[in-house]
Amino acid sequence: MLSNPAALIAALAASVAVYAHGVVGQRWLTAQLRSVEMRPTPLSTRLFGEGDVTWRVFGVTWHIVTTVFAASALALYLTAFGALESRDLLRFIALLHVAFLGVGLAYGDKRPAAMRQPIPMVFATVIIAAAAFSWVASGSV
16 A cells, blocks of 8 residues: 555656666667777776676676666655655665766766757656655655
8 A cells, every 4th residue: 555655756766767777778878889999908907807898897887876776766666655664765765866866967067968868858857856756755754
């Protein structure tokens, strides 16, 4: 039974972020990296070996962020349906999404026209919604 509607809205927004980042973003990143020659540095070769180390680092980093969005969505769903109650966790999730948005905007500032494209705008909207509704939901716990 639904016990925290704001948490459900935040969970839905975080779920969109999981799909947008994990599927759409991954396809975009892969397409971008295919056109770039990746050359390992001497240090990275010593530490990780030759070959696809750059691809692996980008991929792992990308999917760590997606996993954080997924874990946030799960915690928000659990809160929405009363299986989890933690005001502090909800506020942490809100601040985490704000931090991701801040990093995205800091990098987007380098290419402001790119941030006005539909996908980054949708992504920014769902991150703001997840942050805002997580914070609102924390007042209901």
